[in-house]
Amino acid sequence: MTTMARTLDTQELEQRVKHMYQEVALQPDAEFHFETGRALAERLGYPSEDLDRLPAAAIESFAGVGHFLDLASIAPGETVLDLGSGSGMDTFLAGLASGPDGRVVGVDMTDEQLSKSERLAAEGNVGNVEFRRGYIEAPPVGAQGFDCVISNGVINLSPDKPAVFAAVARALRPGGRLALADIVTKDELPEGVACDASLWAACIGGAMQRDGYREAIEGAGLQIEEWRENSEYRFVSERADNAVRKYGVTSISLLARRP
Numbered sequence: 001m002t003t004m005a006r007t008l009d010t011q012e013l014e015q016r017v018k019h020m021y022q023e024v025a026l027q028p029d030a031e032f033h034f035e036t037g038r039a040l041a042e043r044l045g046y047p048s049e050d051l052d053r054l055p056a057a058a059i060e061s062f063a064g065v066g067h068f069l070d071l072a073s074i075a076p077g078e079t080v081l082d083l084g085s086g087s088g089m090d091t092f093l094a095g096l097a098s099g100p101d102g103r104v105v106g107v108d109m110t111d112e113q114l115s116k117s118e119r120l121a122a123e124g125n126v127g128n129v130e131f132r133r134g135y136i137e138a139p140p141v142g143a144q145g146f147d148c149v150i151s152n153g154v155i156n157l158s159p160d161k162p163a164v165f166a167a168v169a170r171a172l173r174p175g176g177r178l179a180l181a182d183i184v185t186k187d188e189l190p191e192g193v194a195c196d197a198s199l200w201a202a203c204i205g206g207a208m209q210r211d212g213y214r215e216a217i218e219g220a221g222l223q224i225e226e227w228r229e230n231s232e233y234r235f236v237s238e239r240a241d242n243a244v245r246k247y248g249v250t251s252i253s254l255l256a257r258r259p
């Protein structure tokens with residue numbers, strides 16, 4: 001099964017997504033269809049005392065859609081994989097939670113996001129976090145190497161969500177967990193929205209109908225334990241907002257476990 005929209009050109013889509021998040025890394029104050037930065041993070045529920053411990057430049061390029069680290073409850077010494085790590089805000093927070101005996105790997109396909117997060121890790125002398133170039137559908141990590149997989153605002157951007165959840169199940173040790181925030185819809189999106197590469201790159205066009213999203217997670221052998229809607233998240237452009245209202249596009253956070 002693939003969730004790829006029927007007439008979507010996936011190569012064009014990848015270029016559009018990379019271009020969008022290159023801008024988020026390099027020009028975080030530019031106007032996007034979505035919010036970025038510290039005010040967004042705080043509204044979503046990230047404690048300001050945690051944000052105070054991070055490099056400000058990681059927060060300025062934050063483009064996540066919800067808070068989910070309470071669901072992840074990362075303990076000292078744990079191994080964590082961040083799929084679509086962007087400029088690294090969640091990756092660095094996971095690094096603080098897992099501590100010197102833990103290890104966090106962030107994976108992203110956009111060079112500018114990767115160089116920014118790598119630079120910030122080096123400047124901050126963060127020893128337990130590393131970033132790797134790769135795709136979330138086939139992340140460059142071994143099997144069963146992680147206690148927890150996290151992801152924020154990324155899986156909706158993938159044209160093959162079942163492949164992403166299969167990769168999550170492969171990366172997790174038995175008993176390991178997936179905690180994420182993402183965008184889903186109440187109603188199936190019509191082709192006009194789903195095949196619009198610009199709305200896709202803005203985290204709307206690729207959003208999956210929520211029952212199908214749950215089925216894709218369960219189809220990979222993961223059991224969903226918690227699911228909540230994040231009413232604090234909103235899109236900012238009028239075009240995005242229309243689609244949001246019409247098709248019930250919402251942010252959710254969830255916790256799932258590999259039995």
Ligand SMILES: C[S@@+](CC[C@H](N)C(=O)[O-])C[C@H]1O[C@@H](n2cnc3c(N)ncnc32)[C@H](O)[C@@H]1O
Binds near residue numbers: 018021063064086089
């Ligand atoms: C909405 S941003 C979120 C970044 C980060 N998680 C955050 O909360 O700020 C999406 C990120 O996912 C990356 N991305 C999108 N699709 C990807 C894919 N198929 N494989 C790897 N990275 C991907 C983009 O490069 C971008 O950095």
